[in-house]
Amino acid sequence: MASMTGRDVAAANGGDGTLVDWMARFGTEEACEEELLRRMFPEGFRCPSCGHARCARVRGRARKWQCTRCSRQFSVTAGTAMRGTKLPLVKWFLAAYLMTHSKRGVSAIELARHLGVSERTAGYVLLRLRGAMARSESVQAA
Structure with missing residues (x-):
């Protein structure tokens, strides 16, 4: 596999690779x-516990999300x-x-x-x- 430059990666992700583009995104x-x-979740969120397709941020907890059906929490980091x-x-x-x-x-x-x-x-x-x-x-x- 050929190695990609920063601009190649940015172009593949829909940007031109500039700092202005980065700031907008x-x-x-x-x-x-x-x-x-x-x-x-590249194919869309699916809860590992119940299979539900929706999640939401947990209020008052930075970077925490939870399934809207079973309330299983996870961190995006x-x-x-x-x-x-x-x-x-x-x-x-x-x-x-x-x-x-x-x-x-x-x-x-x-x-x-x-x-x-x-x-x-x-x-x-x-x-x-x-x-x-x-x-x-x-x-x-x-």
Whole structure:
């Protein structure tokens, strides 16, 4: 399988790969949650417990959704590099954008400046995203 550039991925997802396009698509926490939900259930939501096709956000619980029939709850960040984090999803998505659109990579100092977080937090984000990218490459190679 040929490797794809950031622009190739963006074009495949209906965008032109610019930061303006990214902001229009993922500029809010809700938009990021819905994208994660869409990727979690690519053929549409189906509750693993009861098979129902509708879910809704849990009020007062960030990133938590539940089946509208049986009330089984799940997090949209479960099984991702973003699991268990308090950092807004918009910042995670922006970090991923910056990593994939930089020719020479991005440092923790640079990422911290762009995201408005500490260098330690930026380093943590880079570590988690790089790990996720390495895992996805090893799955594609198999």
